[in-house]
Amino acid sequence: MNQTWVNSEIRDFNTNPQSPLEGGAGASSTAPANFNDPTSTRETQTTYNETPRNNPAFPVASTSQSAGNSPSYPSSPWQQATGRSPTDLPSNSSAYTVTHDASSPYGPPQDHVPSPRSHQPYSSGESTKFPLEDPQEACLLRYFVEELSHWLDLCDERRHFQLVVPLRARHHPPLLYAIFALSARHLSRLPKYKTPQGILYQGQLLPKLTPHDAVEYTLKCIPALRDFHLIQDDEKLESIIATAVILRQLEEIDDEEDQEQERNQRRNAKPQVNFLAIIDAVLRSPPSRTLFGRRSLIQAAYWMAVRQELYHSFTKRHPPKMILDPEYGHGASKANKIVLHTAQVAKWRWADGSEQEWLRLQKQGEVLEEEALKEYQPFYVRPADRSNGEIFPIIWYSSALEVTTMQLSIIAKMVLMAENPFLGGNSSTRAQWREIENQVRQMILDLCGISLCHPGCPPALVHAAFGMELYGDFFTDRYERRALRGVVDKFRDARAWPVQNLSKMFE
Template sequence: MGRASSAQYVSSSHEFLDESHEIRSQYAEDGYSGPPTPPNHSPDRYSSSAIIQQSPSVDSPADGLTVLSLLNSEPSVHPQRYSAPPAPTSYSLPISPHVADPDEPGNFAYQPPPGARVLWPLESEQEAMLLQHYVENIALFFDMVDNRCHFGVHVVQRAKTNSTLMNAILALSARQLSRISDFDPYVADAYYQRCFETLIPALNDNIAIRDESLLAATVILRLMEEMNISIIGSDPQGHLFGTQAIIRAAEQSYVGTTGPNFRQAIYWAAFRQELWISLMTQRAFQLHIFPADRSMGPADDSIWATRTIAHLGDVCNFAFGEDRHSVLRYSQLMDENKVWRTQRPGSFDPLFWRRDRDGSGKMFPDVRYHQKTHVMGNQYNTLAHMLLVVHDPTIPQLGPSHKQSRAVVDRMAQEDVRTLCGVALSNLKVFPCIFVACFAIALVGDRFAARDDQEQLRDLWFACERSHGFPPTASIRQLEESWGWPST
């Protein structure tokens, strides 16, 4: 497996100029008036690397902190370079270009509202780069089981006439680049603040709150805030309230049994984000579980994948909710997990399977799938199975039988984690699958006692963060402490 290089992100010979003073007028009609002109500063003082060195922690602009100084200044034009992240130790997980799904319709045409101001073509080369980076390297995070790729196609087209949505996209793209390279972190903060200026008032508007573009922007910003956890040290839960408010306001118009559409794609993205929050905080869902299809009848592969995502939501509510001691509920969920594996279409079968990747008997398995829906459906089902195994209410809590039962549970959980990691490394183009593996590592990685296993889990986590800017390093550091590793 080759090492990541700067060519996988942007050629090292390219330079991007901070042209914000030339493009601020683009958004004036949407409520952004632009900052006043500041004193001149030398490019060296405000270069990307200098800012990172001077500001080890970047605060959330939602709290009115240091990003305001950027918005109230107009630095002189200077070249901004960004380089590849440090070389990984064991794994290399390049950001893969977006691969079009064969089922994606090729005749999509976005018709802007009458009289809407069109923001394209963008006047800033840097903004064009950020938008392309979102399309090629981020949108799949939202479109992981959506064959129509709404976030990679429809959302981008809507951003052509919606500055709130455009600023959200640019903020997220810039944030990820700042996490995987030396791209200026304050660029993301600037777009984040711009988005707030139109987003916050809209959240108080009963009509605007039902707007799909607004909901998409909120979901995109939520992912950015999850990346910010690595920087500010805690999850501010900033836009979670906005996501919940919008989804609840529009929930009545959702029909869970029909084919995928734009609104449903947004709901599923928000639903999966709430899943990760539920898992990392180990609490029951705070978001309504909308009427998703939980049947096991004939359906296309995308629906089969979403069925097991809804199942994982039910498992989270069981594991972290009031019913966690219910043997009946546990049995129902375990049956549902098994039924999905036995009744899902044969297309979900791996096209290649080997017990481990190098024949040593110690590595992760090599499990390759045909399509992203097959990868993600199996990942979510395996993660749900792992959670059920470790939250089995029938396990004795005391006495010798507890130790024996715990050993059995640990082996089953370890096998699920190895499968999740193997699938992630075998299907790199479907990069969201590695996030599922990382969350499993965070949840049950402490159950691995062998140093070789621990190092493999740590290396995969670090490789994921280097390539994608997420999940945060703090979680793996806590795991190292649980393993008894000396602090570094």
């Protein structure tokens, strides 16, 4: 899901994730998604029927140090705390078996299939003429393709937002305006492009570009988003979903310095546009559900929307609001299965909290991690050499997809370990808690090491910050805290993350 994409002005159009999805049709599902049973309802608790596994997905290590094949952590000591063994796990199955991904019940995506409904092109008055005549808009489109699209394509091997969306935007003005809005917000905020004469990008001086341009372009998207239910053309509907997903990125990185001002102004603020509500409503509409198995852009937009939910869940510490439809999980890639698993862990952490769901997620995570480790092994690992003052391990992966997949896998495992409901009260010992703290600390150090080793994947810094935000107080060693503060400073220098709270944590 490199950026400070939000200015206080755009908050007129910020998503309020608490509303209106907290009630009515948009309410978050209370049951986990079961991809084995497409007929299962969201109101029914889903079970996973699979033989319990005794082996943890991550091999046991003798110490909390990264064992040279990261991620590699000891299994959670929940068994010792309760006297249970893995055979006590409920006979729950996971759709995440160690076999190849199942194909979609709708068949493979067929983007070339003509729309079964009448084609309704945009009027010539709406479309933007290509080649673009405005150098500023040309720069905004180029900036999206070269600098921003990879954020949206992290788990997409086909890179829809880089390769498909710019072409689609030529014929779908709302999608093009969303691209302009996101690029204007980001490009106008980065110090490295600022000059006394204005923004300078690719040798083009853009003296008129300001953060307010993002507001203007967003306003141009609103009518199409508001009237999505009237759209009768498949391609236009698919483009509307991509438009809403791109616009939601405007709020993903927020400036903490502006939050107090925002709170003071909120009483008099204009009605906000809830992009999450739009995304959720469009995806759950019957036409979209029909499209999902046939067109790959809607699939890419859906999985990006789930990752956006992860961001908001971990930063705002509330459960995901988006409904995780079981049907959409059929045929998902290994990377997206881990995305969905992490979303379910976030929902358990901030909503469910039950022991039964923890057991299900623990087992599901082991299966997913076992699969991921088979496919996404790092090609170089070197543990930190403390004798030379090193704190973070060196861990190299071959792609942003692998980086994202393994970081989210670590985050999900870390939350389940740190929030283990079986390690409360008199049943757990201080030694068990110390072991958990050691493991969580090593996971955070691995997250940071991965992010520092992949500067071309700025979202990796955000994922590392998830761990530091949640469990940074586990660190007491002053050298480790100083090293973590250095990572926080990198966030600040890259303007990729609001670092005020993290900076205070590691002062």
